[in-house]
Amino acid sequence: MAREIVRSFTLDALEWDPYVTPVDLAEATPEQLNALKVTPSNTKVSAYVRVLAHEPETLTERTPLFNDIMYAKGGLSRGERELGALAASLVNHCIYCAAVHANRFIALEKQPEIIEEIYARGIKADLPEKYQAIFDFGIELTAHPDRVGVYQFYHLREIGLTDLEILDLIHAVAIFGWANRLMHTLGEPVREA
Amino acid sequence: MTIDVVDHILGLTGSPDLAALRGQRADIRRLTESSYEAALHPGEPRNFSYAERAALAGRMARLWKSHELAAHYDGVLHKQDGDAASLRISDPENPLDGATDRLKAIIRHVDLVTLTPRQAEKSDIGLLYAAGLDDRDIVTLAGLIAFVNYQILVMAGLRMLRDN
Numbered sequence: 001m002a003r004e005i006v007r008s009f010t011l012d013a014l015e016w017d018p019y020v021t022p023v024d025l026a027e028a029t030p031e032q033l034n035a036l037k038v039t040p041s042n043t044k045v046s047a048y049v050r051v052l053a054h055e056p057e058t059l060t061e062r063t064p065l066f067n068d069i070m071y072a073k074g075g076l077s078r079g080e081r082e083l084g085a086l087a088a089s090l091v092n093h094c095i096y097c098a099a100v101h102a103n104r105f106i107a108l109e110k111q112p113e114i115i116e117e118i119y120a121r122g123i124k125a126d127l128p129e130k131y132q133a134i135f136d137f138g139i140e141l142t143a144h145p146d147r148v149g150v151y152q153f154y155h156l157r158e159i160g161l162t163d164l165e166i167l168d169l170i171h172a173v174a175i176f177g178w179a180n181r182l183m184h185t186l187g188e189p190v191r192e193a
Numbered sequence: 194m195t196i197d198v199v200d201h202i203l204g205l206t207g208s209p210d211l212a213a214l215r216g217q218r219a220d221i222r223r224l225t226e227s228s229y230e231a232a233l234h235p236g237e238p239r240n241f242s243y244a245e246r247a248a249l250a251g252r253m254a255r256l257w258k259s260h261e262l263a264a265h266y267d268g269v270l271h272k273q274d275g276d277a278a279s280l281r282i283s284d285p286e287n288p289l290d291g292a293t294d295r296l297k298a299i300i301r302h303v304d305l306v307t308l309t310p311r312q313a314e315k316s317d318i319g320l321l322y323a324a325g326l327d328d329r330d331i332v333t334l335a336g337l338i339a340f341v342n343y344q345i346l347v348m349a350g351l352r353m354l355r356d357n
Contacts, residue, residue: 019318177342177343177345179339
């Protein structure tokens with residue numbers, strides 16, 4: 001089946017084709033299989049995760065770190081974490097990451113118009129106050145980590161975020177500084193043409 | 194218990210409130226630390242020595258003007274008896290005269306993906322293969338760049354909380 005490379009932001013379900021050869025499950029070491037969490041009942045592993053399995057020691061730490069940052073109870077809402085992830089993915093142009101996390105935001109917050117505005121106007125999106133502050137912080141921390149200071153802090157306080165919510169937002173944006181640098185640089189988003 | 198690297202670099206022993214806040218996300222703090230170990234001091238460093246990893250990390254920290262973090266990696270590099278080439282690449286201001294083609298390709302990629310990841314393309318991976326890196330080397334390098342940039346962002350955010 002013909003596949004086309006996706007070059008603009010979308011909400012479509014995408015596939016991801018790696019630029020490097022992923023680990024072949026039939027030839028994987030016990031350490032790689034452990035990092036991949038491959039079991040007889042779970043043998044479907046994405047190409048992305050099989051690429052990362054070249055470094056099983058890192059993958060073993062990264063998977064639970066990512067899950068804790070995005071799913072830990074309390075603090076910033078799940079949807080607002082997704083907005084931080086989306087802001088980072090927009091700046092770093094990770095089309096695959098953006099599609100996944102824009103869809104999660106819509107599923108959690110039930111506000112597709114927020115994503116429509118972000119996809120239409122990019123980093124200049126005009127959003128309701130609280131979303132705006134969270135989105136802007138994600139853009140700023142991603143694009144200019146050397147400039148984040150009192151101004152950004154004041155904005156987050158002004159919309160009423162607690163210290164824990166701010167910490168959760170920092171982590172959500174930062175883990176996409178990580179994820180985007182893998183997914184956008186080691187492969188490309190594709191869909192069936 | 195050993196001292197957490199991020200707490201140590203930011204001097205959070207002197208900021209008990211912020212240290213306690215990080216404690217509310219203890220799993221994230223712990224996994225950030227174990228990811229640091231995996232990226233900088235893995236059990237099997239293979240084609241990227243500990244000194245080279247620390248030097249590249251220091252370079253990334255400098256690219257984002259994360260001076261406290263750069264100083265930390267300088268310390269790591271000195272403890273590992275980093276060779277002259279590693280010491281030079283830890284500062285982007287230094288010329289790359291005499292660097293091998295492999296090292297030049299690695300540094301080009303580090304600078305590109307640290308500062309402008311949005312501009313990275315398939316051909317950039319092609320340049321790494323052309324310089325002799327294999328699949329695993331490329332994933333190792335991408336993982337190191339990705340982790341250190343995560344660390345830079347976490348530290349920038351925590352510094353904002355510490356100073357305000």
